[in-house]
Amino acid sequence: TPKQKSDLHLSPVEKILSAQVIAHETAHQWWGDLVTWSGYRDQWLVEGLANYSSMMLLESQEPVQFRAAMQKYREEQLSKNKQGDPLMDAGPVTLGTRLSSSHFPAGYEAISYGRGTWLFHMLRCMMRDAETKSARGSVGTQSVAADEPFVRALQKMRDRYQGKAISTLEMLRVFEEELPRPLWYEGKKSLDWFYQGWVKGKAIPRLELRGVKYSDKSGSTSVSGIILQKDGPEDLVTAVPVYALIGAKTILLARVFADGPETSFRVSAPAGARKIVLDPYQTILARTR
Template sequence: RKAGGTRIEVYAARLAEDVLEKRHVATHPAGELVVRRTSEGPLPVAVLPKPVPPLDPTALLDNVAESASNAVKYFESLFGPFPYSRLAISQVPGHFGQGWPGLVYLPTLSFLAKGERSQMGLGGRSEELRSQLSVAHEIAHQWWGNKVGWSTYRDQWLSEGFATYAAALHASREKDGERTFREVMRGYKDDLLSKTREGETIESGGPIWLGHRLRNSRNPDGYVTIVYEKSCWVVHMLRALMADPVTGSDDRFFGMLREFLSTQRDRDVSTQDFLRHADKHMTPEMDLDGSGSLEWFFSTWVYGTGIPTYKLQVNTRQISPKSFLVEGNIEQSDVPAEFEMKVPVVADYGKGRKVRLGLVHVSETGGRFRFTTPARPARVAIDEENLLAVVQ
């Protein structure tokens, strides 16, 4: 199969690994044992049911190839040309995937039909999402992790965070995609806020830049939850901050990513490399401290810990026939004193029409704001779909 100029090859074995095959046989409804009397003698003849047909991962090779082709084409529109002339996809046993230059490993479950996974008790909503996201995640590593690598374990979040976010974006293009995207991002937020046995949130285990050191006996899920899922949120928030305040266009953000991937090709980059590149593309509204740098954002979300709780107080009043004043304050809690963020505030005019009023600088002392709008909003709210926070 071809995706633009990229040849895609998919390989799978004709049999699944024993652990899946045994589960398949155990959960497959067997036929009935039939006993018949014959005229040939006094003994009955037992007719055994047909054996359960084995799992055949090769049956869906075309489906996997189609999914891979769609992902490659979509990611080319976001990140630039596919880095290699060929992409080989190979089935591997287990529940993991990996992405190497021009090669992707996918678990056997990715090669099985939805009905087969469901029959084995592996077809719930979470399993379906995981299977859907895994293909896109590993293909995204062709750009994030292979075309551009990472300098040390402290910088690996760039690879995993962008691949995780790319997979979520790819899911948003499917049927009911926007709902699925929100479900994925909310799931990641819930994971970060979930508690360890000691009663602490998983996110509090340490900052993103600690990498593999986040996994320990007190927080066994720390590495995956923080480096993959929190990093995904960091990328999403950076995209939201860079969006055009009037049109909502993402051109600035994805243009920045394409330029970074192009200029840093075949390099192992650091967090500071990416920070310095992002600085070149920041908008005046993103300049929280007047330094002309996003150092504040990375200090808060990559080098620091904490998920804030925000409480909004707002008042709207008409100040002229065609103008309304929206003013209020945002209170911040549950984070360190030095935690600061540009919080997006939106006006909801009903019938699905939402407009970002602006970004509010919120710190330990809160964040006051004043916006004008030509119509009275039905509701003014913190844009929690684009913010890793608890909004009260």
């Protein structure tokens, strides 16, 4: 259940979030009532999924409001308590209600909803990008497709776990079944890297590009460079979408695994590409400034 305040004292983005309460509660009929959670370490997944379900609806109807809401969730993670510590320091989503303490009184709510929502957004976007990329080799779209790997995984989850409890690892196993080949880190059809770094971790890294070079071949341009991943643990792995900007178009080139603080990469771009950017649609819970 999300927090609900009197509308009088809400900022515009808080009003957007407050308006999602009914969709969030409706989504609990699937995530929370039909499928329940195994233990306190898994409770975040029903809150995160119910909330992300309401966000998917918002995205399809009001994409500008959706982006504002996601931005708000990110800012909350970075906001500081009275002692000056960022809320994200309360811990990973898997701490459950133990996230709330005298040090971070709203820890559970803000992290299981906010970071939880972001984790599902990350999963959905990277699976969609990777499937689009491997199937058609074309541009990733921002629209909601009925048949996308994330939605297929949720349908499997509902079918297999209705009337039962699911753990975080069991849920990730279902997502792994739909994991497109480009997301097989080190050749394994596994989300272990996501579980270790993002679900069991609390980082919000800063992603930057360095030393980008372009070399034209016949019919394409080869782009190389380095992705810096700052403010994260040494072993954090993130699937970072690399786009080319050509005229007014953004073209998804690849999802590159940023592995630790510095990762060199080489991707192929349309001929003549001279500008690339990381994650322009903000599909990763990363710092933006």
